Every structure is written in structure tokens, then in C-alpha cells.
Amino acid sequence: MPASSHPSSQASPLEDGNLLREILLRLPPDPSSLPRASLACTRWRDHVADPGFRRRFRLHHRRNPPLLGFFDGCGSLDFLPTLDAPDRVAPERFSLKRDEGDGVRRPLGCRHGLMLLLVPKPLRVIVWDPVTGDQHRLDVPPGLTTNECYESVINGAVLRAAAGDAEHFKVVMVAADGDGVENRRAVACVYSSETGAWGGFITAPIPYDADAHASGLFWRFSTSIYIDHAVLAGDSLYWQLIGNFEGEAEPVCNAGAGAYL
Template structure:
């Protein structure tokens, strides 16, 4: 055997290194799912390389990311007096959303009111442009900065309430549900739906004839496949998005009709059961009652008391006044006003998660 052959036989054999987990698209997506749900997380990851950009912007991955983070961060809320109040000031600058992204474009003499927020979209009603009265809706996506004007439907009735509902997994497509009323011997309440894809309002899809006047006490709540509004007189107006029907129901409350504003602010309709059903939060002294609306086999709805929670965690004062001033649907939380500040309380874990 030659010297060259002996030298080759003595050379150690090397095993190729195992592939990196980052080389597997499925494993890499599982890792990226664990990124925090902050506004900059996916944007930063997409800038690593073309492959990461492709994976991050895959619609299937986006849906998985939303499902994995069941409760997105609360970016802020609308205060009737102070306007939009951001909750991102404590985050790094890359995760702060400028306040003006949540508001209509700056324009001299522009007057507007916030109508509702739903799954990342904000709906405004424009009432004045300069010295001219105006009837328009404006849909704003604060994350992308997209704005879309929606003309008012041609109706003779009085505007009652409205809501915007984005399509599942794509905020660029949405519908606006607007409810109007005409007062006569009876109150005629009817609804119309605007489709962003068609760009037009549909015909009146449903109507109700009521013996009392309709006054909406707050923004809408999306529960299941229906939009709900809390009405004065402790009733609920519901619009089913699938059947496109208006209905109303009462709440499990034995109250007088002449209660003051503070009393009404002790009640708030909320989504329960992972957002599939309608619920009700009621402040009773130092406790909060959580009710749930359940529909039986005969489609008869009943309200059942599911839990009673103690509002005695510090720094809340058991004897102090507590008012419900809002609900963060996707965070399963409510905004609670007290004499010592404004609190965000998680309803499932009954923990204070923020204070302002």
C-alpha cells in the first residue's frame, strides 16, 4: 500500500452538521409566533431578510399570529373630554403609535365625534367642515394609516347609532351598519349596511316598530355574529350580521326609569364566552356581577348570573364610587372610573392591568 493511500486512510471522517431549525420554514414560523404582539414586532422581523419577510406577510401566518395572541395590546382609548389617550407612551419609540393616527385628518373647522372601535378600525361621524354642515362617516385604520370616507345613506330618519365591522383577517374590507329612527305614533327603527367592497349602501334590511323612543347609551359591542347597543331603559338593540335583522331584548334588571347618569354607568354590556355570546357587567356596591345571555333550544333567551367579583383589590376603596366607562372587547377588560383614578380591569383574572 502506497504512502499516499495510508495517509488518506488516517484522515478522520467528518459528519455534516445538522440543519439549523431556522432553515425549516415551519419551525421558523413557530418561533416567530412567540414574538410579542407589539406594533413593531412583525415589522422588525420582516426586515431581517427576504425569506423572513415572505413568511411574516403570509396571510396564513398572520391569522395564526392573531389566534396565538388572543388578547392584543390596548393602544389607547377615547375620552369624551380629553380625546384619544394613548397607552403606549411607556413603550419603546418603535412601538408608540402617534395620537394623530387615531383621529381624523387635521382640517380647519372640522367637527367630528367618535362612534365606535372594532377589531382595529375606528369609526367617526363628521358633522361640520368649516361653516358647512356635513354628514359623512370616516373609517380609520390607525396601524396602517388608511382612511376611507363613507357617505351617509339617503334617509329621512334621525341617526341613532352605527358601527364598523372589519372582515375576518383583513381590515381593508369592512361593513358599516347604521341605524335610524322616525318618530310618529310609534318609533320606526331601521338599518342599512354599507359594503366597502361594493362601495354602496344597501336597501333597508330590517325595521322595528316600537312604542318608545330609542336612545343609545354607548358604543356598540360585537358578540358572536351580532352587534349590540345598550339602550336607555335598560334594553339591548341587536343587529344580526348574518340574517341582517334588528331585534331588541330586555336586561335582567329591576330598576326605575328615572335613574341618573351615575346609575346608568354601573351597567355595561360585554362579550363573553370568547366573544361568542352577550354578557352584562353590573356594579353593585363593592362587587361586580357578571351576567350571561343564553339561548335555549326554543330560541328563548335567558339571563343567568355567572359570577360575582369583589372589587376590593388595592388601591380601590370598597366604599368608593365606581363607574364603568368603557369596555376593551378583545382584551376581555373594562375601564373603571373611581375617585382614585381610571383603571383597566381584566374580567377573567380579575386583575388590575393598567392605571391612568
């Protein structure tokens, strides 16, 4: 038979760049998966190193990310890993570098790979990415609260601006303010890293329960934002109130992911 009549050899499926990316995309989201795959050959490393592929990888696994560990929030902020080797992250890998003047830092929560910390004096928050080590220090806008005991009345949350967006984030700060026990209001404001600025204040009155005030000592305290971290449900953030308050949740602001009390 003439040479031209012989059937051409079939290319290996792994030689197909599009098919290879789909295979790599379905690797488990363990910390060791992509680094180990990148050691196979130059082509695999090029796929894994591509920012577009890594963005797709995060989106593909966003509903079931691995729990790398947790931070001890009792002042030290030590990282406690939960995974075994080869996926175990060394505690020193996620250590927060302290700048002079930061003072005491209270964690306000972790979300979307970011941690939010409150520094009471001077009043500011730190947005920290433990993986990259990036830090953003933001002064809390004046007027969020007139109470001098900032740490007991202010809370907040950090979140990515959009799914798969590793560059931009939003910070939502909330506080309960006002004179006495009766005239209380919830105050919120939102910072966007895209604009580099805080938005305007959004306020809502907090109902006063006179019967609860008269019935017991606990309910005679002014209503404040509880120190527990916010809960993200759907596109809304929720904080718990403590003090003289009984009733349904009151909307405070819509922050792209809305913030509610």
C-alpha cells in the same frame, strides 16, 4: 473511513424556513416584536415582511391583542398611549387628519383596528385606520332618519368583513325614527366595502309602553338610540335604547355580524 461514510452535519433548526416561521409566529403581539426580529438578518426580515405571514400572525393573536392606548372622545380625539417603551406608540403617530368641511366629529366606536366617526353636517361617516392612516368617507343614505337632529338619533359601528381580512370592512348604521312617541321604528342599513354600496333598509317596530308613558316625565320622550357604543357579542351587534321602551331586545338586521337592538 471513506469521506462518504462520515455522518452529514445536522442543519440548524433556524435554517428550516417552515420551522422559523412557526417560531416567529409565536412571538408576543407587542408592537416591537416583529420590527426587532426583522433586524436579526435578511432571512428573518423576509419572513416578517411577507404579507401571508403577517396575516397568520394577526389571526394567531386575534383573541389577545395588546391595548396600544385609547382615544379621548371629547372632541379632540387625542391618542393616549398605555404601553411603555419600546412598545409605546407616540401620540402623533395616531393623529386624524381633518379635511375641510368635516366639522364636528363624534366617535361611534373602535373595532378590529378601525374607528368610525360621525360628521353631522354634511351627514356622513368616516372609517379611519389609525395604523395606516387610510380614511373612507361615506355619505349616510338618505331616508335613514327624517329627524333633523341627526347626531342625537343615529348611531353605528364598524367591523372587519371577516377574521384576518385587512382589506374589507362593513359599516352598520342604526336610527330610531317615526312620528311622536308612539309610532316609532328601528331602522338599520349596512355598507360593504367589497361592493362599495349600502344595502336596503331593514326596519322593526319599537314597542310603545303606555303605562311607562303615563308614569313619569322621562318615559314621555320618544325612543331613540343611546349614544353609547355598540357591543359585539358573538356575531351580533347591540345598541341600547332610551326613552319609552320596556321589553326584550328586538332583532333589526343580520349583517354578517348581525345587528340587533
